[in-house]
Every structure is written in C-alpha cells, then in structure tokens.
Amino acid sequence: MTIDTIFYTQLATIFSFLIALFSLYRLLVKQKDATIELLKEKNDFLSKQIEIAQNNTPDKLAKRLSERINIFQDELSRLSEDKEYTQKTISEKEEKLEQLENQLSEIKEIASEYFCPHCKSPIEKREYFSEVHEYGDIDHEFIEFECGFSMADDRVTGECKYKK
Ligand SMILES: [Zn+2]
Incomplete structure (x- = not known):
C-alpha cells in the first residue's frame, strides 16, 4: 500500500462518514435532541481523521474538505445553542440545510474523481x-x-x- 492509497482510502472513509453525518444532521433539524452531543463527538473524530490525512499527504482536497467540516461544526454548535422552536428558526435552519446541501454536492464534485464512478472504489x-x-x-x-x-x-x- 502506497502513501497515496492510504490517503485515498482514508478519504473514502471520511467521505462516507460525511454523508452519514449529513443524514444525521438532516434528522436533527426535524427532531432536535441529545443526538447533538453524539454528533459533536463524531465531528471530533472526523476532524482527527482529516488531520491524519493532511499529515500523510498535504493535499488540496483534504484542506478543502476540512474547511467544509469547520463550517459544518459551526452550524452544529449554533444549532445546539438554539433553544427556540419557532417557525422563524425552523425556516432559518432549512436555509442553512440548503447551504449544507450545496456544500456537500461541492464536496461530492471534488471527491468524485478520486473514486470509481461505478463502485466508488478509491x-x-x-x-x-x-x-x-x-x-x-x-x-x-x-x-x-x-x-x-x-x-x-x-x-x-x-x-x-x-x-x-
Ligand atoms: Zn469500480
């Protein structure tokens, strides 16, 4: 296994984790509860994974992914501080979610060339x-x-x- 392969395998792990995390986030907007803590823990784990990937290969892609994750984390902490359940805050969250969706498709676009278009192998x-x-x-x-x-x-x- 070359360093590159290790890096892309890690990237694949990070990428699938990100999609899982995003689904959780989406669920969270509908039913806000204690899962926030769990998400934070997973986010920390993800940041560490990205750090490892960056140390192995200082790739531009990892950097961009990590920037997206930081935005994601900010969104999550803002969400966890928000105790209001008004229609206004819900609409705001929906807007944020839309932004995240756009970010995710950007990440998908960036990452797609690193995976097989048929089976997603790295x-x-x-x-x-x-x-x-x-x-x-x-x-x-x-x-x-x-x-x-x-x-x-x-x-x-x-x-x-x-x-x-
Ligand atoms: Zn394939």
Whole structure:
C-alpha cells in the first residue's frame, strides 16, 4: 500500500462518514435532541481523521474538505445553542440545510474523481506522461482504481469488476 492509497482510502472513509453525518444532521433539524452531543463527538473524530490525512499527504482536497467540516461544526454548535422552536428558526435552519446541501454536492464534485464512478472504489494510481513529437509533446493521463477500472485520457481501458 502506497502513501497515496492510504490517503485515498482514508478519504473514502471520511467521505462516507460525511454523508452519514449529513443524514444525521438532516434528522436533527426535524427532531432536535441529545443526538447533538453524539454528533459533536463524531465531528471530533472526523476532524482527527482529516488531520491524519493532511499529515500523510498535504493535499488540496483534504484542506478543502476540512474547511467544509469547520463550517459544518459551526452550524452544529449554533444549532445546539438554539433553544427556540419557532417557525422563524425552523425556516432559518432549512436555509442553512440548503447551504449544507450545496456544500456537500461541492464536496461530492471534488471527491468524485478520486473514486470509481461505478463502485466508488478509491483511486490506486494516477500517472502523467508525455508523448514526444517533433511538432510538440502530447500529455497523457492514466487513472486506475482499486476495482480495476482504468482510464487513459477519458477512454476506458479497464473494466470495474463490480460493475453490473
Ligand atoms: Zn469500480
């Protein structure tokens, strides 16, 4: 296992955790209760995971993810301080939720290229190479995922073994 693979595996864990966390948050808006504490604990865990990922590979993606999580945490702590159940606060929360939804789809967009589009296996290898020509070099990109799915310049060169 290379450092990169470890990093992307961690990223996959973080990513699926984030989706779970988001579902919990959504539930929370409807029934606000003691689960807030649990969410906070899980958030701390998530922050630590991101920290580990950042230390392994100081990747831009991890940084952006961590920035999103900070926003998420702020939202959660604000929610936990709020004791009012008025229609106004509910609408406000719905707005916040919408913002979070947008953030999540942004994260999905950022992260999608690191996972197989069929089975979500993490990326195993990404290589760039140049083809030398007299009229100028042509750059190529090769991406391979753990499931065997691979692409060379957006052309499929290997099939995902979990693809139905
Ligand atoms: Zn796959």
